[in-house]
Amino acid sequence: MSAARPTTRTGKDSAPPKPGRKTATAERKADTGPPPVGRPDVRRRTDLLTAMLRIRRFEERCVELYSAAKIRGFVHLYIGEEAVAVGVNEALTPEDAVVSTYREHGHALARGLTAEAVMAEMYGKATGCSGGRGGSMHLFDASRRFYGGSAIVAGGLPLAAGLALADRMRGMPRVTCCFFGDGAFAEGEFHETANLAALWNLPLLLVCENNLYAMGTALTREHAQTDLAMRAASYGMPAWAVDGMDVDAVEQSARRAVEGIRAGTGPHFLELRTYRFRAHSMYDPDRYRKKAEIEEWKSRDPIDRLTHLMRDNGELDDSELTRIEQRITDEIDRAVDAAEQAPEEPVEDLLRHVTSTSAEEVSRP
Amino acid sequence: MNAVATEGTKTTYREAMREALREALRSDDRVFLMGEDVGRYGGCFGVSLGLLEEFGPDRVRDTPLSESAFVGAGIGAALAGMRPVVEIMTVNFSLLALDQLLNNAATLLHMSGGQLPVPLVIRMTTGAGRQLAAQHSHSLEGFYAHIPGIRVLAPATLEDARHMLAPALADPDPVVVFEHGSLYNASGELLPPTAPVDLDHAAIRRPGTDISLITYGGSLPKARAAADELAAEGIDAEVIDLRTLRPLDGATVTASVARTHRAVIVDEAWRTGSLAAEVSARIAEESFYDLDAPVERVCSAEVPIPYARQLEEAALPQTADIVAAAHRAVD
Numbered sequence: 001m002s003a004a005r006p007t008t009r010t011g012k013d014s015a016p017p018k019p020g021r022k023t024a025t026a027e028r029k030a031d032t033g034p035p036p037v038g039r040p041d042v043r044r045r046t047d048l049l050t051a052m053l054r055i056r057r058f059e060e061r062c063v064e065l066y067s068a069a070k071i072r073g074f075v076h077l078y079i080g081e082e083a084v085a086v087g088v089n090e091a092l093t094p095e096d097a098v099v100s101t102y103r104e105h106g107h108a109l110a111r112g113l114t115a116e117a118v119m120a121e122m123y124g125k126a127t128g129c130s131g132g133r134g135g136s137m138h139l140f141d142a143s144r145r146f147y148g149g150s151a152i153v154a155g156g157l158p159l160a161a162g163l164a165l166a167d168r169m170r171g172m173p174r175v176t177c178c179f180f181g182d183g184a185f186a187e188g189e190f191h192e193t194a195n196l197a198a199l200w201n202l203p204l205l206l207v208c209e210n211n212l213y214a215m216g217t218a219l220t221r222e223h224a225q226t227d228l229a230m231r232a233a234s235y236g237m238p239a240w241a242v243d244g245m246d247v248d249a250v251e252q253s254a255r256r257a258v259e260g261i262r263a264g265t266g267p268h269f270l271e272l273r274t275y276r277f278r279a280h281s282m283y284d285p286d287r288y289r290k291k292a293e294i295e296e297w298k299s300r301d302p303i304d305r306l307t308h309l310m311r312d313n314g315e316l317d318d319s320e321l322t323r324i325e326q327r328i329t330d331e332i333d334r335a336v337d338a339a340e341q342a343p344e345e346p347v348e349d350l351l352r353h354v355t356s357t358s359a360e361e362v363s364r365p
Numbered sequence: 366m367n368a369v370a371t372e373g374t375k376t377t378y379r380e381a382m383r384e385a386l387r388e389a390l391r392s393d394d395r396v397f398l399m400g401e402d403v404g405r406y407g408g409c410f411g412v413s414l415g416l417l418e419e420f421g422p423d424r425v426r427d428t429p430l431s432e433s434a435f436v437g438a439g440i441g442a443a444l445a446g447m448r449p450v451v452e453i454m455t456v457n458f459s460l461l462a463l464d465q466l467l468n469n470a471a472t473l474l475h476m477s478g479g480q481l482p483v484p485l486v487i488r489m490t491t492g493a494g495r496q497l498a499a500q501h502s503h504s505l506e507g508f509y510a511h512i513p514g515i516r517v518l519a520p521a522t523l524e525d526a527r528h529m530l531a532p533a534l535a536d537p538d539p540v541v542v543f544e545h546g547s548l549y550n551a552s553g554e555l556l557p558p559t560a561p562v563d564l565d566h567a568a569i570r571r572p573g574t575d576i577s578l579i580t581y582g583g584s585l586p587k588a589r590a591a592a593d594e595l596a597a598e599g600i601d602a603e604v605i606d607l608r609t610l611r612p613l614d615g616a617t618v619t620a621s622v623a624r625t626h627r628a629v630i631v632d633e634a635w636r637t638g639s640l641a642a643e644v645s646a647r648i649a650e651e652s653f654y655d656l657d658a659p660v661e662r663v664c665s666a667e668v669p670i671p672y673a674r675q676l677e678e679a680a681l682p683q684t685a686d687i688v689a690a691a692h693r694a695v696d
């Protein structure tokens with residue numbers, strides 16, 4: 001394969017600048033990102049705002065339901081990071097694939113999973129998107145090519161490379177997008193995958209959600225070199241850092257990356273600088289972060305930011321916002337009601353889905 | 366289709382395996398082979414020699430030394446509709462990919478509520494006997510047989526080497542195939558298949574009435590040799606080749622013990638927590654009243670496999686050990 005690499009890379013006329021030694025210094029200044037590719041119109045901005053609000057409100061309801069012991073297990077909230085899921089998803093089509101982590105409510109909802117299917121999964125009900133087998137950390141929807149929820153940090157990366165490999169071998173113009181955190185970047189699986197994807201010129205979008213912490217470990221305590229985009233660029237792929245609190249910047253950088261990937265220039269890497277406003281999980285007392293730091297990031301809330309921008313532009317008024325909020329509340333109310341009513345999978349079905357031939361027959365002598 | 370004569374001809378285990386791969390690559394363009402040195406080098410045990418020339422570098426794909434990434438990539442490609450055959454040089458190195466195998470391949474179907482089957486075949490060598498010392502000699506089939514969600518195969522004969530791959534590829538779930546390194550040079554006449562290889566059942570390789578020798582993989586030739594020695598003494602041993610280690614075919618074992626009333630389990634893994642322990646426990650659960658003697662186990666010594674020849678030999682189950690165990694059970 002490696003022999004084919006130079007030709008594939010240079011063969012496409014519309015290809016963005018080739019990565020390599022000279023460009024290995026990633027465009028890594030946060031807040032700059034790539035140049036805009038046409039401002040979204042009002043309709044588009046409204047959609048982005050709605051999508052982010054939907055994730056935010058869904059998760060806020062999860063907090064209530066968790067406190068009420070309606071949902072259990074490890075629940076990792078995405079609050080604060082919504083611009084990443086929403087902005088990146090805008091650049092993808094339904095044919096593309098998304099591989100996600102255990103902090104995937106936002107990715108799943110942005111990908112078009114219904115609040116009902118996700119909520120039922122949180123309840124462990126048979127109608128959940130994983131039939132109640134997965135819970136918060138393992139959301140899947142094959143029909144939407146959402147290869148969801150891996151709770152092994154970095155475990156989804158090689159799998160994403162494989163999805164992209166299959167597409168490449170069959171000449172399908174699809175992109176596989178893999179989300180992962182700054183913590184995952186320290187795992188060997190990230191580096192093995194980055195090398196493999198660049199070596200084989202795979203149509204893979206690597207989206208690192210750099211929220212500055214891996215559980216309680218700050219970026220500076222987990223990485224000898226904290227400039228992640230620059231390190232990714234060393235594998236010979238275009239890589240740049242983007243303000244992950246600005247949904248516009250996220251969307252535009254993702255579009256540019258996806259266009260490059262579809263043009264055949266191989267994997268691209270985005271480091272999205274973002275922040276989770278909540279603790280790592282519901283179990284985390286969050287002792288490792290300063291209040292001031294959290295407040296400072298909250299002042300950059302991607303939802304507030306877009307709301308203000310739209311208000312200043314005269315693109316959004318109170319009644320419109322109320323209408324959006326009401327629609328979302330109704331949808332989540334319906335999802336919770338449905339989850340409450342939904343049937344549980346019977347215990348007799350415990351051994352289903354172990355192998356494709358239903359319950360595994362481990363025959364006894 | 367069958368350009369190469371494969372039946373009724375003299376061949377080796379290695380060639381039989383290669384022929385199986387060739388047939389798979391020919392008959393289904395979703396199939397591709399991937400692993401370290403499977404292409405230009407010809408496979409570190411020579412199994413895939415020549416396939417690169419025949420099928421090209423896209424389908425006989427050399428990978429970097431990245432066990433986790435290329436096993437995981439196999440899983441992803443399987444999810445996306447391909448039929449990858451991933452080769453890992455030895456079971457020892459597979460531990461670097463155990464996360465992908467256990468936490469992804471074996472688990473995705475269940476975690477997704479049945480949405481994501483992973484039709485993947487993983488081949489790897491196993492076992493000792495070539496003075497390769499501890500990091501190239503272990504038998505960890507039992508580790509994998511422990512995991513629900515995967516099928517584990519141990520082809521021990523030319524026929525199984527030649528004909529197990531097709532049903533393994535037809536299985537919608539992940540299949541792990543263990544090839545014992547000492548078997549590659551085994552040669553003989555490849556018999557035409559009378560039926561497709563049955564991946565659900567153990568095979569009785571030698572019927573007998575006095576004692577059941579239960580084994581798999583690289584220990585099969587030793588168990589057969591032991592049966593020959595015992596036969597010369599008038600002890601008629603039945604030799605059972607488990608060949609599918611998960612799901613384990615307990616029924617064949619039970620039926621055999623019901624006939625012979627004695628059992629010796631031969632397993633190159635360490636005795637503690639081994640597959641031999643599992644088989645032994647099942648016999649205790651299901652065949653206790655059929656037994657005329659305690660179950661015997663012949664396993665490797667509880668030591669990382671040493672380099673020195675005499676130590677390695679002493680660590681591994683040998684034919685003489687099997688004969689001695691049979692005597693203890695029969696006498």
Ligand SMILES: Cc1ncc(C[n+]2csc(CCOP(=O)(O)OP(=O)(O)O)c2C)c(N)n1
Nearest residue numbers: 103151152153181182183184211213214215
């Ligand atoms: C292989 C592995 N090691 C450790 C853990 C425990 N763990 C869960 S999340 C996490 C932090 C991951 O941080 P990051 O990748 O930055 O993602 P984030 O949670 O910030 O989204 C750790 C250590 C795990 N799930 N998997």
